[in-house]
Amino acid sequence: MIAYFRDHLGAKLLVSYLAVIAIGAVVLAFASQSILPGSFNRHMTGMGMAFRPGPGGMMGMGGLQGSGPGTMGQLYVDYRSGFNEALTTAGLAAAAAALILSLVFSRGVLAPVQAMSRVTERIASGRYDERVPLSGSDELAQLGARFNQMAEKLDQVETMRRQLIGDVSHELRTPLTAIKGSMEGLIDGVLPASTETFQEIHAEADRLNRLVDDLQELSRVEARSLELQIRPVDIASLMYTVAKRLTPQAESKQISLRLEPTAGLPKVRADEDRAAQVLINLIGNALQYTPDGGTVTVEARPVGDQVEIRVSDTGIGIPQGHLSEIFDRFYRVDKSRSRAAGGGSGIGLTIARAIVEAHGGRIRAESPGEGQGSTFTFTLPAVK
Ligand code: ADP
Numbered sequence: 559m560i561a562y563f564r565d566h567l568g569a570k571l572l573v574s575y576l577a578v579i580a581i582g583a584v585v586l587a588f589a590s591q592s593i594l595p596g597s598f599n600r601h602m603t604g605m606g607m608a609f610r611p612g613p614g615g616m617m618g619m620g621g622l623q624g625s626g627p628g629t630m631g632q633l634y635v636d637y638r639s640g641f642n643e644a645l646t647t648a649g650l651a652a653a654a655a656a657l658i659l660s661l662v663f664s665r666g667v668l669a670p671v672q673a674m675s676r677v678t679e680r681i682a683s684g685r686y687d688e689r690v691p692l693s694g695s696d697e698l699a700q701l702g703a704r705f706n707q708m709a710e711k712l713d714q715v716e717t718m719r720r721q722l723i724g725d726v727s728h729e730l731r732t733p734l735t736a737i738k739g740s741m742e743g744l745i746d747g748v749l750p751a752s753t754e755t756f757q758e759i760h761a762e763a764d765r766l767n768r769l770v771d772d773l774q775e776l777s778r779v780e781a782r783s784l785e786l787q788i789r790p791v792d793i794a795s796l797m798y799t800v801a802k803r804l805t806p807q808a809e810s811k812q813i814s815l816r817l818e819p820t821a822g823l824p825k826v827r828a829d830e831d832r833a834a835q836v837l838i839n840l841i842g843n844a845l846q847y848t849p850d851g852g853t854v855t856v857e858a859r860p861v862g863d864q865v866e867i868r869v870s871d872t873g874i875g876i877p878q879g880h881l882s883e884i885f886d887r888f889y890r891v892d893k894s895r896s897r898a899a900g901g902g903s904g905i906g907l908t909i910a911r912a913i914v915e916a917h918g919g920r921i922r923a924e925s926p927g928e929g930q931g932s933t934f935t936f937t938l939p940a941v942k
Contacts, residue, residue: 779912788917827940
């Protein structure tokens, strides 16, 4: 019985109503019993019926003389029992009202709570599309709305998780299939055991390696566990360092790599290695997606309390519909083209965006269209 009351909100509500009524009835009984004789006296005096207060004073019964029928004492006893009867009836009526009200109110309070409990159970069993039905605007409705927000977030995370597993398996399958095919060809004697064949297998294994490295890096930046060693960084000299590293790639395609930092550029508050990683990714992409003989320009200028770095190229450009998606994981405008052009996994820009945003900056891509070049712009906070 006690366990039932402990486990049911409706029962607790009923007990609390009954407790309030019981306390009210006790207080009323005590108060009325002490006031009753005085009040009775006043009325009798008002009616011109003389009586003598006893040693108990106005509060006691001693003043009401006589005990037989028709006497003042009998009148008082009748009056008091009538009053007590009314009090008992009122108490019982109040208890019945409490029972009905507790049933009505507890249904109003319990229905959304029970709905939430049911939905939680379903979400826990993997049905992330479940939502609590909302009605009204009280605290319970607000709790329901917050609950639905949380469920929405869980749904998104679950979708991302599934998508990630799908994407990763797809990305792993391609080089693995190539390695397996080459090995089978070698075993069957269809492929010659030449250096070229082994180099092809090696290149695919290399791709697998890069993919695993990229995935590791991605999980680090996406887990927001990126530890940034923030220091004042001279972005112009960082541009030169990165450009020097990428010069062989630019020279092999006769691409002119121009660096144009504004004079007197303020330093930026950044992790130097991470900022270099973003530059390497953007300049590397620009070199990769620009045909031989093109131009890649890297500019830097102060904009408000930030420094804006722009990497523009005269390359293949990005079609309008793809601009918003190229920062998504594994997204490539043209998968076959990207593979042929060096086997990008489509994670580089996702990592670059996570790094820039971890610094409090923004990154965006612009392109007038296919074949008309692209511009990638990112910001880093300037040192004040
Ligand atoms: P990837 O390793 O494939 O280069 P990224 O995340 O760095 O991966 O880039 C995602 C996609 O964005 C690329 O596959 C390519 O389609 C497109 N892209 C990135 N940079 C450029 C650029 N400078 N010009 C044209 N397309 C680009």
